[in-house]
Amino acid sequence: MLETQSRADDQPVVGEREADFSAIDKVAVIEALARVLPVGALMYEVEDLRPYECDGLSVYRQVPLAVALPASEEQVVAVLRTCRELGVPVVARGAGTGLSGGALPHARGVLLSLARFNRILHVDALARTAVVQPGVRNLAISEAVAAHGLYYAPDPSSQIACTIGGNVAENAGGVHCLKYGLTVHNLLRVRGVSIDGEIVEFGSHALDSPGYDLLALITGSEGMLAVATEVTVKLTPRPQLAQCVLAAFDDVIKAGDAVAAIIAAGIIPAGLEMMDQPATAAVEEFVHAGYPLDAKAILLCESDGTAEEVAEEIARVREVLAASGATEIRVSASEAERLKFWAGRKAAFPAAGRLSPDYYCMDGTIPRKRLGEMLEAIQAMEGRYGLRCINVFHAGDGNLHPLILFDANQPGELERAETFGAEILELSVALGGTITGEHGVGVEKINQMCAQFASAELRQFFRIKAAFDPPGLLNPGKAIPTLNRCAEYGRMRISGGELAHPELPRF
């Protein structure tokens, strides 16, 4: 009697091997979509498609078959049903600020933009929740609830532009996620549409939801399980006060140890960031944050809360920093000074852009106590690859953002930068960490997933994918590598071959 309930184990599961979409008929797809979408909600001329050809990882570019711009959940359902029927891939997109290529279009697929889902539907100040559409910008939520003394805590550096739907897809973090958690910790409910056009609610408006935790599962799933149409976020009371400590060190290892010592002392700062000397030098001439340029590394440690809490925490942080050998400790004396301390950190990416025609931002995590070790290894890699790297870290989380500087116009530099990045990520795994802290896997880190996971875990991922998206149409080729790809990647590494994605078109 069990036979009828068994999955046939010899059947390939979606995701186990690369799918082939070459037979898709572009004209038929466009005609079918035109029947379910109003005028102005469907684009298919190349000049209209061009703005959608990449996200924040612009080294990969691909024009989609068409772009759909639905304005209602019914239209999303209609687009997904149409794509399901015709076997067409669908890539959902928010603001396109993602850094791992998660919203890179599929050549034979529909790019489903949620840009028109830009309304804040409901704010409940007492319950401290807001129901918003996925195309609402991260910062717009905080602006809308500021009058209630509330804000939405996760703060990716793209928060002016990035949307909450993309934040959910990538489980976005930010400078303050050490204390306030990642996106997944700040959600209550996601309403979404399956590839079958079925509406499913993940999570609930209550403390905990019975049944399997599908809310956590959908968060960070990079658009591969469902398309979100409504998100309920938790709001956080705005702290009365925030103050920032800037500490300088004459040695990166000492700075790394100070981070571990702060956490070990039971302090959970609102933010705990580290920058190495090349990074401070790069930003200082750009924004004049007043960083000590002779320091080998600096830490920024923020405390927030009531005035009493902040004073007490800052006193403890100062003690730990002094005991860890800080050569200089400054505490922001005003809100203006606090913002100045942060201005340098926040300018790290544009500063990298000023130093070099191109830069490649990595996103590995490692156990905090291995920070110094990792920095030394990166230094050695700089020599080996002949490329500079400046380092900014969400140090409290052990989340690294090395920025590898290169020039894509110099033959071979992009490839060297990618190999350099891959080596950092694989060292992260070897040190007990992971290949991504908050940027997602996308197309960028799909090979390194083979280093992160054994085939038992990958097979379990394929089964999850099949449980939501049996035909494998939602964002194919992203986030979870096929076993084939991992086998080939293993062969390439053994023969010293390159790590890039030759099958994807390049800028």
Add this chain to the structure above:
Amino acid sequence: MLETQSRADDQPVVGEREADFSAIDKVAVIEALARVLPVGALMYEVEDLRPYECDGLSVYRQVPLAVALPASEEQVVAVLRTCRELGVPVVARGAGTGLSGGALPHARGVLLSLARFNRILHVDALARTAVVQPGVRNLAISEAVAAHGLYYAPDPSSQIACTIGGNVAENAGGVHCLKYGLTVHNLLRVRGVSIDGEIVEFGSHALDSPGYDLLALITGSEGMLAVATEVTVKLTPRPQLAQCVLAAFDDVIKAGDAVAAIIAAGIIPAGLEMMDQPATAAVEEFVHAGYPLDAKAILLCESDGTAEEVAEEIARVREVLAASGATEIRVSASEAERLKFWAGRKAAFPAAGRLSPDYYCMDGTIPRKRLGEMLEAIQAMEGRYGLRCINVFHAGDGNLHPLILFDANQPGELERAETFGAEILELSVALGGTITGEHGVGVEKINQMCAQFASAELRQFFRIKAAFDPPGLLNPGKAIPTLNRCAEYGRMRISGGELAHPELPRF
């Protein structure tokens, strides 16, 4: 080309209908298990099976076919492979303290006890993590790491006895989960075995794990997806100080509003509990906690942290309580007084046991602002069902624990208590809440899952189940109802029939 990747949509998915295990050959199962387990690790005589016949929900009892007591992961793999081969259900069990019947044995199944997995494998005080086996008791973790000034935060009231494996299965909470989170928020990694005997790691030792969030999915899955063999928990620094405020109210609605006001003021207390007058009366004559017996409701609000933080938070709590109309406010002046305040709350369950031969503990959640409304509705139900109910709440979370008092020896009282409980849970859903906050669904609330979820969500649960356990052998009949059951339950409710589980044997 998509055909081979499609799930055949007309095939029944595991969980959609009740499975039939009547053809299982007991002797063959015992012989097969005896081949893979050492002497002493397999029991099948009725007198040996009897201690396993129920968990903390003792109104349901069932002797299993056999009990396996593996002592190594290899033995767990061997038991699961054997059961998979013979099509035999497997129910995993920790300490058996669960309150929803999640560990109720299956008559034709193997009860897999993790009692011998009782070792703490590794403590990393710097990273604030511990790797433990699933049979380690919740409190034993805190005891083992106390010397480092750390503890494991989730504190279900059974924490002396309950095990971390069971906590993971039920996503257990506790008095302090308002501030410190449920089990899922205090885990880094679970290592487990699938029904195929495959070892899978869920989560990682780093900040975030790439790929789908299988760690959150496995947490709270009530033993239906995999069997845990190793758990990595996060540890929390023990606060320097804790103090408790006791506030009395002459009206339950005012007490409920005070809870909402504390949270709305941006305060996140370490604990925020509410008891109604029947509850304080019941515990007072038992433990003499010094509760004001003339109050219609009392609140216990705990603050922890450094001395400065606690002083400042208590001052703000006092202000809010006074503005909410508290008739009396006391602050614990010593650790002894703080423990005395809590002694009453912690004695609520045994006190109910002294008042009545039997009691039935419910576990719904509601939005905090509906607390008063719910209390009034429960009062009306007491009259209708002719049964008393005393109310203790994790008020800050909106998590209710009404204790319905009854006498199972009085014909019809158990059924009335169950119908009373079902009405509370369904009202929780109607008020925007859920049927369980921290006790799980098990067999107890499986009918109410039909009220909580639409069939789209239930079908998604079936697909998740099939993705982990294709033959449906892990804990069948628990947590997720079949569509058949929901259809029958709907018919029963319309015809006013009873809500109990006639198919399960009763004590």
